[in-house]
Every structure is written in C-alpha cells, then in structure tokens.
Amino acid sequence: MKFLLSIIIGLLTTLSFSQNDSIFIRSIYNTALSEGKAYEDLRSLCKDIGARITGSAEAEMAIEWGKRRMESYGFDKVYLQEIRVPHWERGTKEAGWIRMKNGSLVKVNLLALGGSTGTSGRMESEVIGFSSLQELKDAPKSMVEGRIVFINQKMNEQQIQTFKAYGGCYPVRGMGAVEASKKGAKAVIIRSLGMPIDEHPHTGTMHYEDSVTKIPAAAISTEDAELLEQILTNGSAEFILEMDCRDYPEVTSYNVIGELTGKNPDNIITFGGHLDSWDTGEGAHDDGAGIVHTLEALRILKELNYRPNNTLRLVFFMNEENGNRGGKGYAKWTKEQTNENHILALESDRGGFAPRGFSMDGTDAQIMMLASFAPIFKEYDLHIFEKGYGGVDISPLKHTFEGIPLVGFVPDSQRYFDFHHAPSDVFENVNKRELELGCAAIASILYLFDQNL
Amino acid sequence: MKFLLSIIIGLLTTLSFSQNDSIFIRSIYNTALSEGKAYEDLRSLCKDIGARITGSAEAEMAIEWGKRRMESYGFDKVYLQEIRVPHWERGTKEAGWIRMKNGSLVKVNLLALGGSTGTSGRMESEVIGFSSLQELKDAPKSMVEGRIVFINQKMNEQQIQTFKAYGGCYPVRGMGAVEASKKGAKAVIIRSLGMPIDEHPHTGTMHYEDSVTKIPAAAISTEDAELLEQILTNGSAEFILEMDCRDYPEVTSYNVIGELTGKNPDNIITFGGHLDSWDTGEGAHDDGAGIVHTLEALRILKELNYRPNNTLRLVFFMNEENGNRGGKGYAKWTKEQTNENHILALESDRGGFAPRGFSMDGTDAQIMMLASFAPIFKEYDLHIFEKGYGGVDISPLKHTFEGIPLVGFVPDSQRYFDFHHAPSDVFENVNKRELELGCAAIASILYLFDQNL
Numbered sequence: 072m073k074f075l076l077s078i079i080i081g082l083l084t085t086l087s088f089s090q091n092d093s094i095f096i097r098s099i100y101n102t103a104l105s106e107g108k109a110y111e112d113l114r115s116l117c118k119d120i121g122a123r124i125t126g127s128a129e130a131e132m133a134i135e136w137g138k139r140r141m142e143s144y145g146f147d148k149v150y151l152q153e154i155r156v157p158h159w160e161r162g163t164k165e166a167g168w169i170r171m172k173n174g175s176l177v178k179v180n181l182l183a184l185g186g187s188t189g190t191s192g193r194m195e196s197e198v199i200g201f202s203s204l205q206e207l208k209d210a211p212k213s214m215v216e217g218r219i220v221f222i223n224q225k226m227n228e229q230q231i232q233t234f235k236a237y238g239g240c241y242p243v244r245g246m247g248a249v250e251a252s253k254k255g256a257k258a259v260i261i262r263s264l265g266m267p268i269d270e271h272p273h274t275g276t277m278h279y280e281d282s283v284t285k286i287p288a289a290a291i292s293t294e295d296a297e298l299l300e301q302i303l304t305n306g307s308a309e310f311i312l313e314m315d316c317r318d319y320p321e322v323t324s325y326n327v328i329g330e331l332t333g334k335n336p337d338n339i340i341t342f343g344g345h346l347d348s349w350d351t352g353e354g355a356h357d358d359g360a361g362i363v364h365t366l367e368a369l370r371i372l373k374e375l376n377y378r379p380n381n382t383l384r385l386v387f388f389m390n391e392e393n394g395n396r397g398g399k400g401y402a403k404w405t406k407e408q409t410n411e412n413h414i415l416a417l418e419s420d421r422g423g424f425a426p427r428g429f430s431m432d433g434t435d436a437q438i439m440m441l442a443s444f445a446p447i448f449k450e451y452d453l454h455i456f457e458k459g460y461g462g463v464d465i466s467p468l469k470h471t472f473e474g475i476p477l478v479g480f481v482p483d484s485q486r487y488f489d490f491h492h493a494p495s496d497v498f499e500n501v502n503k504r505e506l507e508l509g510c511a512a513i514a515s516i517l518y519l520f521d522q523n524l
Numbered sequence: 525m526k527f528l529l530s531i532i533i534g535l536l537t538t539l540s541f542s543q544n545d546s547i548f549i550r551s552i553y554n555t556a557l558s559e560g561k562a563y564e565d566l567r568s569l570c571k572d573i574g575a576r577i578t579g580s581a582e583a584e585m586a587i588e589w590g591k592r593r594m595e596s597y598g599f600d601k602v603y604l605q606e607i608r609v610p611h612w613e614r615g616t617k618e619a620g621w622i623r624m625k626n627g628s629l630v631k632v633n634l635l636a637l638g639g640s641t642g643t644s645g646r647m648e649s650e651v652i653g654f655s656s657l658q659e660l661k662d663a664p665k666s667m668v669e670g671r672i673v674f675i676n677q678k679m680n681e682q683q684i685q686t687f688k689a690y691g692g693c694y695p696v697r698g699m700g701a702v703e704a705s706k707k708g709a710k711a712v713i714i715r716s717l718g719m720p721i722d723e724h725p726h727t728g729t730m731h732y733e734d735s736v737t738k739i740p741a742a743a744i745s746t747e748d749a750e751l752l753e754q755i756l757t758n759g760s761a762e763f764i765l766e767m768d769c770r771d772y773p774e775v776t777s778y779n780v781i782g783e784l785t786g787k788n789p790d791n792i793i794t795f796g797g798h799l800d801s802w803d804t805g806e807g808a809h810d811d812g813a814g815i816v817h818t819l820e821a822l823r824i825l826k827e828l829n830y831r832p833n834n835t836l837r838l839v840f841f842m843n844e845e846n847g848n849r850g851g852k853g854y855a856k857w858t859k860e861q862t863n864e865n866h867i868l869a870l871e872s873d874r875g876g877f878a879p880r881g882f883s884m885d886g887t888d889a890q891i892m893m894l895a896s897f898a899p900i901f902k903e904y905d906l907h908i909f910e911k912g913y914g915g916v917d918i919s920p921l922k923h924t925f926e927g928i929p930l931v932g933f934v935p936d937s938q939r940y941f942d943f944h945h946a947p948s949d950v951f952e953n954v955n956k957r958e959l960e961l962g963c964a965a966i967a968s969i970l971y972l973f974d975q976n977l
Contacts, residue, residue: 105681425878451684452880452908485961486957504939508938
C-alpha cells in the first residue's frame with residue numbers, strides 16, 4: 072500500500088508543478104532570506120508591544136500594529152472583524168514558597184494558570200503530592216481535603232514529537248483544579264508543562280466546572296517541581312501561595328484581516344496565526360512567529376507581483392490562548408455574513424523554528440495533493456507532507472465548510488517547549504534564519520495550493 | 525531513474541531491518557533521552573576544560589578528560605595514539621580600530637586567523653576594501669601596495685545549505701593573506717565567515733605560501749564589516765592593528781581511542797569527532813557536540829549490553845582545525861601498524877543541532893544501504909540518507925582503505941554559522957534535547973551498519 076502510494080505520488084509529482092513553479096519558489100526563498108522583513112516585524116511586535124493577552128491594552132496595541140503593518144505592505148483590503156473576548160488579569164501579587172519541616176523557606180518560580188481565581192490574601196497549607204493527575208483521581212478524599220495539591224506529572228521526554236508529550240500533560244493543567252477541588256483541596260500547584268529542567272514557570276489555560284468550587288491553580292518551574300518532589304519524598308512541607316488574578320467582564324476586540332484579491336474573489340484561502348499571547352515573556356514563538364510568518368508570506372507574494380487565482384486572506388486571530396473567540400467568530404462571520412467559498416485554511420502556531428513541512432487535516436485525495444508537493448521542497452529540507460493537525464484558530468472552519476482541508480505548518484518541535492507560555496518566550500530566542508525559512512515555506516505552499524486548487 | 529531507485533529502496537527496506545531492530549533503536553532513543561549523559565559530558569568539556577586549541581594546556585587536559593571518561597564507561601579498550609601537532613598561540617594582545625577621516629576611532633571586534641603572524645607592535649595604514657577575493661585578485665598592485673586590505677565577502681544567505689555558503693567564502697579566509705601579500709598589502713582583514721550580522725568575530729585556519737611574504741590576517745565581526753564598508757563607501761579610513769600571535773615548535777599530542785571489541789575483532793568501524801577546538805568560546809558545537817555524540821553513542825550501546833559483530837572504535841581526533849594531524853596520523857597508524865580491515869567510518873562535526881540524517885561518501889551500493897535505513901528513522905524525524913560528505917578527520921581513511929564508506933552525521937545546519945569558531949560557541953548555545961537526539965541517531969546507525977556490513 073505504501074509502495075502504491077509512492078508510485079502515485081511519483082506520478083502526481085509531474086502534474087503538480089512545473090519548472091516555472093520551481094523558479095518562482097526560488098524567488099520567494101531569495102526574497103525571504105535576502106530582503107526579509109519578518110525578523111524586524113517580530114522584533115517590533117515583541118519589543119514595541121510585548122506580551123498581549125486577550126483583553127489587555129497590549130492586545131489592543133497589537134491590533135493597531137497589525138492593521139498598520141498590513142496597510143504599509145499595500146494589501147488589497149485591510150479590515151477588522153469584531154468579536155467579544157474574555158478578560159482575565161494576573162494582577163500584581165503572585166508568589167509562592169515551600170516551607171520545610173524545619174521552618175526554612177524556599178521561594179519558587181510560579182505563574183498562575185490562565186483563568187485561575189486568586190487566593191484572597193495569603194493561603195497556606197500542607198502540600199500533598201501526586202505524580203500524575205490519575206494518581207490524584209484515585210486518591211481518597213481524606214488524603215486531599217484541606218490541603219494544597221501538587222501534581223508533578225512530567226512531559227514524557229521519550230516522545231520524539233514534543234507536541235504529543237505536551238498533549239499527555241494537557242489534562243493536568245486543564246483539569247487539575249477541578250479534580251483537586253472535588254476532593255476538597257484548597258489550591259492546586261502543577262509542574263510546568265516544559266520539557267527542560269529549568270527555572271521558568273509555564274502558564275496556560277485551565278478550566279473550572281460550575282458545580283465544583285473554584286480553587287486557585289498555578290504552575291511552578293520544573294526545577295522547583297523536582298525540589299518539591301524531593302522534599303516530599305523525605306518528609307512533609309507546607310506551601311504558601313498568594314495570587315490576585317481574576318476575571319473581568321468581556322470586552323470587544325478584533326481579528327485583523329488583510330487580503331490579496333483573487334481572480335475568483337469569492338474563493339478564499341484563509342491563513343494566519345494568533346495575535347494574542349500569554350501575559351509573560353513576549354509571545355515570540357507563540358505566536359509572534361506565526362503572525363510574522365504569514366504576514367511575510369503575503370508581503371512576499373505581493374512583492375513578487377503575484378496575482379492569485381483565489382483570494383489569499385491573512386487573518387491575525389485574537390484570543391487563541393483562552394477561548395478561541397477569534398477562530399470561532401471568524402468562522403461564524405464568514406458563514407453567516409458572506410457567500411464565500413472556502414477552499415483551504417492554513418495556520419502557523421508551532422513556533423519559529425527550522426521548517427520540517429506541513430500536516431493536513433483532510434481527505435486522502437487532499438493529502439495526496441499535499442504529498443505531491445514534497446519533491447519541490449526537497450532542496451529546502453522540508454520532508455513532512457502528511458495527515459495531521461491544522462491549528463486551533465482554523466479548526467472552527469472544519470465544521471463550517473464541509474470538506475475544507477486544514478493545513479498546519481510544521482517547524483522542528485524540539486525547542487518549542489523550552490519557551491512555550493514561559494517568561495523565556497522572547498525575541499532573542501527566535502533565530503532569524505529559521506524564522507525566514509518558515510516564511511518562505513508558507514509563501515511557497517500558499518502559492519502551490521493557489522495554483523492547484 | 526529516481527522512480528526506479530524508490531522501488532529498489534522499497535524492496536531493500538524489508539531486507540535491512542526487522543522488528544527487533546526497531547525495538548532496539550527505540551531503547552537507544554529512550555536511554556539517550558531519559559538517562560543521557562551527553563549534556564553533562566558536554567558541560568564538563570566546555571566548562572571544566574574550555575577552548576582547547578592544538579598544543580595548548582587545555583588540549584592536554586582534554587586528552588586526559590577523554591581518556592578518563594572512556595575508562596569510566598567501561599569500554600573494552602581505552603588507549604592513546606601518539607601524533608605530532610602544530611602549536612600556534614594567539615598571544616595576549618589583539619586589537620583593531622577603524623580611524624575615520626575626521627580622526628575619530630571605532631574599536632572593532634576582531635580575532636586573528638589561526639596561523640597568522642603577529643604585527644610586531646602597532647601597525648596602521650589606509651584601508652582598501654574589496655567585496656570579494658576575486659575583486660582583490662583583479663585589482664592592480666598600485667591600488668593595494670602598502671595598504672591594509674579589507675575583504676568584505678559575505679556568506680550567501682540564499683544558500684539553504686549553510687555549509688555551501690561557508691564553502692563559498694572559505695578561500696577568502698584561507699587565501700586572503702597570500703593574495704593580498706602578492707600585491708604588497710601590509711595585512712588583511714576579512715569579514716567573519718558568520719551568517720548573522722552580529723558582534724562576534726569568527727576565527728579559523730588560513731594559509732601562507734613559502735614564496736610570498738607572510739602578512740597578518742584577522743577577521744572582524746560582520747557588524748563591524750558592515751560599518752567599515754559603509755565608511756569606505758563614503759570616503760577613506762585607516763585601520764590600526766595589533767596582534768602578537770605566533771607559531772611555536774611542534775609538540776607531541778594524542779588521539780584518544782576507546783573500543784567495544786567485535787566478534788570479528790579485526791573488522792573496524794571507526795567513528796568520532798575532534799577533541800581540539802579553536803581558542804575562543806568553548807568549542808561547544810565545534811566539536812564538543814561531536815565528541816559527546818559519539819562518546820554517548822558507544823556508552824549507550826555498552827549500557828544496552830550490545831555485543832557488536834565488528835569492533836566499534838571511538839576516536840577523539842586531535843588537531844582537526846589546523847592541520848588534521850589526528851586524522852592523518854590515525855589513518856597512517858592503522859595502515860602501517862595493524863592488520864585491520866576497515867569497513868566504515870563515521871564522523872560528527874557539524875554541531876549539536878536537531879538531527880536531519882546522514883550523508884555518505886561511498887559507492888552507489890553503499891549509499892543504497894544507507895538509504896534503506898531511512899524508513900526506520902522516519903518516526904525520529906530523520907530524512908537525509910544520501911550521497912555527500914563524510915568529515916575531515918576520517919577523510920584520510922578514504923585513500924588508505926580503498927572502498928571504505930565515509931559517513932557524516934547531518935544535523936540541521938541553520939544555526940551552525942551563528943557560532944562556528946566564534947566566542948559564542950559555548951555550552952549555553954547547545955540544546956540538551958537536540959544534542960541527545962543526535963547521540964541516539966548515531967548510536968542507532970552504528971548499530972544498523974554493524975548488523976548489515
């Protein structure tokens with residue numbers, strides 16, 4: 072079967088691209104590498120704006136920034152699409168300590184999880200440790216009640232695909248507070264969803280259930296998690312926690328949209344990243360990289376005077392991190408307010424690392440087309456052209472437009488969870504050349520899809 | 525033809541490895557990622573020893589370090605192989621300034637090229653700039669005579685394979701002094717062979733010819749090169765240079781060798797990296813990574829109780845950077861002092877980045893075997909299994925043992941020339957997980973070759 076597939080791909084290859092395509096793609100790469108604007112755009116987004124959580128002043132600034140950048144590049148249309156978004160803020164106070172049996176204190180590096188309630192002043196209690204969310208679920212209520220729960224579930228470093236290791240721990244962050252609260256815990260502290268052992272805490276979204284008391288939830292650095300585990304192995308400890316994060320009323324916000332109009336203007340290829348980030352670091356890899364990847368892709372196609380067959384629509388989605396209101400709002404708007412024909416969507420939200428390829432949530436025939444592009448990308452070191460995930464922002468389109476293929480840009484994932492949702496996700500940790508190669512890969516595949524769909 | 529090749533590879537696939545191979549390779553990866561020692565070994569080599577240019581005290585320490593590390597891992601044999609090596613030292617004084625027309629001075633970041641003579645005190649002269657080595661060669665002598673030559677030849681950032689861009693500039697560093705001296709220049713300053721525009725100068729080896737006056741040669745940072753170019757575009761400038769680097773008499777040094785003895789003990793698979801580095805930074809990627817990649821590969825195979833068919837011989841080569849005496853000495857020794865049958869050699873000397881695959885300098889049949897391993901590595905994201913370069917250290921074996929295939933480990937190359945031969949080539953710029961994946965890839969392919977050769 073695999074054998075048959077490779078024959079079919081071999082045959083398709085000759086159909087899907089020509090010498091002209093190769094030349095055009097070479098010019099895309101040359102522009103990205105020699106006259107690229109992505110790195111300076113990312114610097115500006117990270118340094119002139121910074122972290123930009125949904126509902127914050129920085130998020131508003133980022134919307135202005137995005138619209139002005141798109142206008143400055145002379146896209147055919149630039150506009151905002153209104154949505155309503157949640158508004159959670161970390162507040163000013165956020166600290167945690169381990170108090171050991173002998174009374175000595177260790178201050179830990181900690182971040183409230185996104186959406187957590189505060190502690191209403193100082194909270195302290197004995198810590199009860201679990202090595203996994205399952206272990207907490209299996210524990211008797213008497214063991215947990217009145218205590219602060221610590222879940223030290225580690226990302227599985229043996230997973231080559233780091234996103235799978237992340238997926239394995241995602242429920243700890245998402246459901247840790249609910250599961251701990253069901254057993255009467257006062258708060259939950261989780262080991263950060265970060266791959267290396269270091270000092271950076273990693274935040275991220277978490278959930279409550281209406282029927283379960285909302286308790287504070289925070290992540291401590293992997294280094295501190297190792298220490299706390301060691302302390303608990305040898306005896307007991309208390310945890311002291313203070314956080315004044317809270318929810319505010321919803322506010323109005325926007326997706327930012329820019330287009331190159333196609334010869335068939337109502338045939339739409341949507342592509343983009345998310346403009347919001349967490350409120351720590353600078354949202355450089357997550358998802359500043361995706362923003363400038365896709366901005367630069369459209370800029371390069373315009374720069375090279377490319378006249379698309381279909382409308383190439385760049386969307387900077389708002390609120391991917393804690394609600395996906397941008398993605399949902401965009402899908403709803405296109406369905407209800409337009410008569411558009413959506414033929415493909417693409418997202419970049421896995422960081423600004425060296426490109427490996429593209430994954431697609433689509434039919435076998437659609438994936439066959441994707442795979443047929445592989446040979447043209449061989450000289451650019453791309454090798455993943457296969458079935459897989461698209462992205463959070465574009466996922467609502469799947470149920471809105473039946474049969475639409477969703478494409479995810481796949482950069483190398485090995486360093487992503489060093490920085491993801493952490494104070495270290497800053498501009499300095501993005502490599503210029505790796506970023507530029509991502510822009511070129513995305514511009515190239517948009518071109519190929521536009522030519523072949 | 526390509527089509528036929530893929531059919532043949534498809535058929536070979538089923539021959540070249542079994543379920544057991546897959547399981548064993550999985551255990552190699554698990555060991556590297558969960559119980560790896562490579563990162564700590566690299567930290568120790570970089571921090572306990574540091575930069576270790578051939579002939580230096582640090583190089584001697586590195587030999588001791590390597591021998592002790594190998595012994596501590598319990599390899600069947602550990603021994604030193606004596607060689608004679610050059611000994612060049614940078615000295616204590618090394619500085620350069622641009623003096624502009626109005627007299628104001630700009631201090632530049634500069635490194636003498638390896639092997640350069642000193643300036644015998646302060647040297648100063650008008651600068652004459654060229655955009656390439658060729659432009660210098662084409663210039664009239666009168667334009668160059670008595671001046672300091674500046675060659676601002678840039679690495680071609682449009683080359684996706686950064687090693688090709690490096691190759692394009694290699695003659696500037698290697699032959700710049702000879703070409704400038706032929707036209708009467710007092711010294712030559714080159715733009716560093718580094719990809720990004722930043723403050724780090726990159727050193728590296730350079731050559732003299734006996735019949736041509738030896739003039740001092742240095743590299744300035746790409747940032748300073750851009751500045752100097754700008755100054756020269758608008759007018760003239762002087763360059764002030766002081767360096768007291770010099771050659772010392774040759775000294776005795778060693779390759780460090782460790783082995784797991786094969787069932788066929790005289791069938792040898794040689795693999796390794798180079799223990800020397802330049803005398804700036806810590807030689808972390810170049811080639812600390814290669815040292816610990818290959819050390820860890822053998823440690824893991826031993827740890828997993830692997831009994832090789834052929835003798836697996838790990839060699840830490842000395843003096844790759846400025847003479848390759850280690851590689852030459854090893855080839856000569858094996859040829860003249862032993863009755864060994866050398867069946868393959870492998871080298872890691874392209875940094876500690878995420879693995880992409882392996883290249884081979886070999887016959888079509890040998891490359892076919894390499895390519896037949898590709899499917900087993902798909903889940904580990906390796907995709908390059910093709911004709912290409914082996915490595916400097918193992919290259920003398922090619923002429924010593926006819927028909928021996930030489931294999932080069934190929935990590936992602938995009939960040940390599942950010943650090944290569946520069947003060948920034950330090951431990952902190954090596955990612956733990958990327959390094960460990962390299963160790964596992966190398967251990968795995970050594971296992972496969974050992975099983976199939």
